[in-house]
Amino acid sequence: MATTTQPLSTARAQLFAQLGPEQTYDIAIVGGGATGLGVALDAAARGFKVVLVESHDFAKGTSSRATKLVHGGVRYLAQGNISLVREALHERTTLLNNAPYLAQPLPFVMPSYQWWETPFYGIGLKMYDALAGKAGLGSTEFLNRDQTLSALPTALPAGLKGGVKYWDGQFNDARLALAIGRTAVGKGALLLNYCRANDLLYTDGKVAGLVCEDTQTGTTYRIQARCVVNAAGVWVDELRQKDGAANGADGRRPTKPMVAPSQGVHIVVDREFLGGEVALMVPKTADGRVLFAVPWLGKVILGTTDTPRNDLAREPLPFKEEVDFILSESARYLRRAPTRADVKSVWVGLRPLVKPQDDDGDNTKGISREHTVLVSRSGLVTVTGGKWTTYRAMAEDVLSKCEEKGLLKATAKGVTTHLRLVGANGAPVPVQSISKAPGLHSYGDEQAAVQALPGADKPLCDGLTEAMVRFAARYEYAIKVEDVLARRSRLLFLDARLASTLAERVGAILQEETGIDPEVAAFVSLAKHYLELPQ
Incomplete structure (x- = not known):
């Protein structure tokens, strides 16, 4: 199991304690979607010391809103992109x-x-x-x-x-993102959700880390890192603009939007x-x-x-x-x-569709027409574009670029090709089609661990029990009702009205488990948003 069963407020404090000033990470990643989590897993699997910060919840953005297809890209075949x-x-x-x-x-x-x-x-x-x-x-x-x-x-x-x-x-996109992240944790990575990257640190004009904030407490942390990867999806330009502003004195042109x-x-x-x-x-x-x-x-x-x-x-x-x-x-x-x-x-x-770029003439167009990796003059590595299916290959490309630029030591790639994710490492369990109703099959070989928690016999609705909410809080980084009903379970995406009716009960369990405000009212408002059809 990835964490302890103590209140998550205490567990979060222990996670943030690892950001002490004496710590220097090999790689700090901004963005907890498919791309950022994929980079974290690949880097941790190679033995690098890794930290990842996500301003909201893991897969909160684009990575939980896919069409749920793992595909080769039939339309690219029609374009001749073999x-x-x-x-x-x-x-x-x-x-x-x-x-x-x-x-x-x-x-x-x-x-x-x-x-x-x-x-x-x-x-x-x-x-x-x-x-x-x-x-x-x-x-x-x-x-x-x-x-x-x-x-x-x-x-x-x-x-x-x-x-x-x-x-x-x-596939189940949000739960796959979580499995990638938890597998990275098993390899030694530190993952922090609700931790916003506010700025970059520099030494002699080169990126040397991050200034980040725990959005639950307002506490600011300075993360020292040899390499910083900007993997914030459609939001990558925010950090790129800050990097450009910090290095504007050299006469460089203003940073062009990338997305x-x-x-x-x-x-x-x-x-x-x-x-x-x-x-x-x-x-x-x-x-x-x-x-x-x-x-x-x-x-x-x-x-x-x-x-x-x-x-x-x-x-x-x-x-x-x-x-x-x-x-x-x-x-x-x-x-x-x-x-x-x-x-x-x-x-x-x-x-995140990528605009044509000539950022310092360092665009890796040769790697893939789907995603782009840029390295600025100060050493900030930015990756965006691409699709869920190729998240692992994208991560390899990012690390190859980091090594090429001397930001990380050279290592052999391919370490994640046959690396099975959390939930697929224990005794085989019957695999139920994910086209059917949700349930325990979403946990793979961790089903018994879920069933061992209090409330396994207390369903909240079809496919969701009190034990699943407790598991989400104890082992899956869930803090808010939205984390559980949108991404640990997928109920908000399946039936927003039903999800809204469960907010109070889920919130009470989370409050008991974590000691953190689960933001019930905010979720009820969000659920209405998922039922709004413009007339």
Whole structure:
């Protein structure tokens, strides 16, 4: 187990005590999403002394708001980016192997309503299979009309010609992020959520650490580190601007923004709108975007959009046209189209799309067109872009750049390729499909530890018990009701109204466990936000 069972307020104090002035870390990471946690795990697994700070909760931002797909990127294949697809397919298999209880294969069907669609998309997906090779999850199949309706029983039958079935993967993003982080802790890393990086420290003009603040107590800490990695996702430019300002006296141009945020909207409805265990994928909607209908934890996720957004709100609202797009496009392919009244939850994620950069001429475009690693003149390492599927490869790229610039000693990479995550290291347990209802299967081989806690026989709702809340507080860094109902369990993302009704009970358990204000009222307000559909 990763922590003790003492009140978390005491446990947090002990964690922060490790930031004493006599401590110097090899690497300090800002950002507790998929990218930052991946870097922390890779660095700790190589033997580096690692600290990671996250201003909110782990995976609070983009990393808990994915479409829940572990995929090679079919659209990149259409663009001819073979190397990127091959890398993603390799990483897809690695991820599924290292956390089989949180990431699993999932069949998809593309229904064809034009005669040419089945052969056209089918040939491309056969190439997808060929690129995957031994890492393939299943063979692409050409389906006739009856076979397509058998796989997608709620598909609109009028005009249906057939379809193509192929395989990719799905996962529980927020819980996977937590598993990566806890695995890093097991390798010696120090992780701190609700700890905001306010500024950078410098020695002789070079980045030498962070100034951070425990947002729960207001206490400020100075972290000495040989290397600082800025992995704050769409928010990386905030720290980059501070770095640029601190080094502006050398006549350098003002730091250019690196990220152009794009908004993705997802709508959740009941399982009956899709039925079965097969996802629906439309490769080209009326305006050229992709549409998914994905079975996930007993519900169906409809999405996603791709809309430029200028602000960096932590809880962005969907635009009316995005909601209208998802619902209207769903009506073109589903026998019974969901309406606004059927929506159980709607969430928005900001994707960090990388602008063309020439930051000191040090852009690692050659590593990947999906993510970018920059090193400023002062030595601040920034990584952004990319996608969940390739988080591990991104971490390797970051550390390679740190070593190339002399910020870390050179080490052999590949240490995380076969490193199974927390929950996948003990005695094998039956793996239940994560497309079905939530429950103990989300804990892998830690199920017995959850069941041993008080309240294992006291359900709060289907798939959530009092013991799970206690486990979240004792071993999973949960402080607030939101931490539990949004990310340790996924109830806010599945049924925001139901989640709101449980806030008081979850808050009482957290208060008992941690001695910290669980912010019940704030969560109730947030849950309303997840039910807001612009008219």
